[in-house]
Amino acid sequence: MEDISVITAVHHPLRRRIYDYLLLYGTSQVTVVARALDSQVGSISHHLRMLERAGIVERVPEASGDRRTSWWKVARRGLTWSADDYADSPADALLAREAQRQGIRMQIERLQRWHRRRGDPAVAAYDASNTESTAWATPEELRDLSARVLRAVRGWQSSIDEDDGQERTPVFFFAHAFPTEP
Template structure:
């Protein structure tokens, strides 16, 4: 089970952006993070310390060997949790529900931003997708779908490792956000 401190730390909007940036680009210097995320260096440093306390990021060695700069990298790639994990503590359950709302808002916000944008490359518009379906399933079957989906995305991501410089399509790659939700409902 995830610690509530990790869940609440990573679901702060700026911290989520830091986590995503480090996940995409690897170890980065604080100043580079601040410029990329349009934030002040002091603010980025504060959020990095909060993420470090929660075990989400860790200090990294400066690749140039310069000890005067502060470099950071993610300490873990993913989180798996449910609000139900915190049912034993009303205070933690409230924090988990807040983090869940923040996560959903971030996901929907990204999707909305994509639809508001006008990408000049129609190839990307054709490649983007949306899918949904309504089927009968048990809780165990839904859990199996979740695991299969997560495993498929992880396998797909490994197959297109962005650090493979010999790959001719590497220069055409962009960050791609993939999310799906599966939950019980009524028609």
């Protein structure tokens, strides 16, 4: 189970964008992240420190020893959790549910932005996938499904040779599995 501080740290809108940026672009200088996210350096630095406290990102020493700027990288890739993990603490459960709502809003907003950009020549070659299924499962089987999907995604990510000269664009994958009715 993730510590609630990790969940709440990464589900702040700007911190999530910082985390996603570092996931995609790797080790980056704080000023580069600020420029890419159209934010102030001071704000980015503050949010990086919040993510650092939660163990999500870490500082990287500048190779030349120049301490006037800071470099950052992702300390861990991905989180798997459920708001139900925090049922023993009403305060943590409330925070987890709000983080879950924030995460779902972010996922839906990304999907809506994709649909608005479909005519954009920069992404026209990409056809967004739509995968869904309905089945019967116990709570343990549902957790197993989540773990299997995460392993499949990580396996797919590690199979990509980013140095093969092909042009790529960032892609976002999300899945939700939950009890339903027909």
